Amino acid sequence: MIVYVEAVILDNFCFDFLLGYLTYLFLRRKVRYACVVLSATVGSLIALVYPLAKGYGMLVKIFALFVCSLLLTLKRSVRSYLIATFVYAVLSFVLSGIFCFLLGGKMANGFIGLKWGGLVCIVSVGTFLLLYTARQTIGLIGERRRKEKFATAEVFGNGKSIKISALFDSGNLLTDQNGEGVVVTDQRRLQALGDLREAGEMRVHTASGSRVLKLVKIPEIRIYSRGRENILTNVTAALSDLPEQYALILPCE
Secondary structure (H helix, E strand, C coil): CCCECCCCHHHHHHHHHHHHHHHHHHHCCCCCHHHHHHHHHHHHHHHHHHHHCCCCHHHHHHHHHHHHHHHHCCCCCHHHHHHHHHHHHHHHHHHHHHHHHHHCCEEECCEEECCCCCHHHHHHHHHHHHHHHHHHHHHHHHHHHHHHCEEEEEEEECCEEEEEEEEEECCCCCECCCCCECEEEEHHHHHHHCCCEEEEEEEEEECCEEEEEEEEEEEEEEEEECCEEEEEEEEEEEEECCCCCCCEEEECC
16 A cells, blocks of 8 residues: 655655565565566556545555555466455555654655655665665575585596585484494496495485485595585495485585
8 A cells, every 4th residue: 555755756666665575575476676666656656646536545545555566466366466465555554654653754644744755765765775685695695505515526436437416414414333424325326336345234214214225335435515625535325226316415514
């Protein structure tokens, strides 16, 4: 719902932009900035005709609510539109209340009355930049952590080598008789290395149940991760016969 700030178009646009942006965040959808700008622009234009709609102010505000939320959900289902409209309406009431409290304004006839124009614009832009920066920072940290979990491994044996995808898994707590970590690998991928020295068997408990896996010794594994190369020698590997997304599952560092 549109909050009109002393008929200042810039204030209306920035407020509606923030409102549309927050709607996407609460819906946990990818922000479509073109739709947010379009919705804010239409909201600002409706603010211009609001003073002319004497006696029909409530109808104008309801119309603005449905139109602005519709522009945020273009090419979406009716269900998505109704949910977005509800979120948009709730956020408009909450946000207008917060702005009134922070800026010392008063609601009157659908307007937030302030002594100086532009305050809503400044607060809206500042809030948006703060939220955007925080989301970008959190995203970069998450992406870095995600990349740190993955690696490329080169496995050597019998004078041959293969390169496979690897994953550092904190859930891999397997150890051999010497207390060294045990890697889990796809036995079909290791067939390219020929016969490797057997090292017994191990019972492994996973989400799919309990299984007994054959153990072999891999002479050397080179792990390439984060621009570094780590070399493991005489590694105990449990051979899995289940299809895995990653051919080699390493103990977490």
